[in-house]
Amino acid sequence: MKLPLFQNLLLEVENKICLLTINRPDKLNALNNAVLDELSEAADFVETTDEISALIITGAGEKAFVAGADIAELSALNEDSGTDAAEKGQDIFNDIESLSKPVIAVVNGYALGGGTELALASHIRVATQNAVFGLPEVSLGLIPGYGGTQRLPKLIGRGRALELILTGRMVKSEEAGALGIANYVLETKADALAKAKELIGMMTKHAPIALSGAISAVVAAQDYEAEDGFAIEANIFGDLCATDDFKEGTGAFLEKRKPVFTGN
Helix, strand or coil, X not given: CCCCCCCCEEXXXXXXXXXXXXXXXXXXXCECHHHHHHHHHHHHHHHHCCCCCEEEEEEXXXXXXECCECHHHHCCCCHHHHHHHHHHHHHHHHXXXXXXXXXXXXXXXXXXXXXXXXXXXXXXXXXXXXXXXXXXXXXXXXXXXXXXXXXXXXXXXXXXXXXXXXXXXXXXXXXXXXXXXXXXXXXXXXXXXXXXXXXXXXXXXXXXXXXXHHHHHHHHHCCCCCCHHHHHHHHHHHHHCCCHHHHHHHHHHHHCCCCCCCCC
16 A cells, blocks of 8 residues: 655554644644645545545644644635635545544644644544643634534534633643543543554444444534535634734734734
């Protein structure tokens, strides 16, 4: 089996388990267009390769799973390009969620914004003790744009999800486990990877077609109303990219100062 080569991802296959590592440790594995394009290609490779029975997604190093989006790239968006960017991220994360093979996110360190959304798109989440989840997009004058407003309420309930989204509050691993964001919390990344492989071993002893059917049924049961919720999220995301508060939020982040929002 020939593995594809990527600039921002590492791919390894052992015992039919594909380990995909987002490999931008100098940027805390932040998502940009190049990473998203490679994630899409990697997801297609996993889906179409018979020698792979499951996927584990993690981040390089110990500091971050994915610390969010690339703010410099994000700050250049306008209304139209913002909607397009959100729809692109949604499509890729939907593809990951819809893979016919089990997908487990091993969440090490910071999983913020798109990092939490990538974890939510995975079927199961195993976190390390130092994991931190959060959807802080409101601090940039935005909302989560890669499915966060749709998946988090279905996972932990509307009230809890709205609290986290509206406050932008970060959630440490213990609370994430209690809320149901993380299925398991382990001490180290090695422990978390071992747990993910243990779970995959328990799953893949069963019929692959049954696993695929179960995943499809659970995803379908979430009922996205013909993806209306995603379309609404993407349009709101795009609208916000045209606001002064968005420019102020991203500008303040890049300039390392506190934002001053005006509601415009």
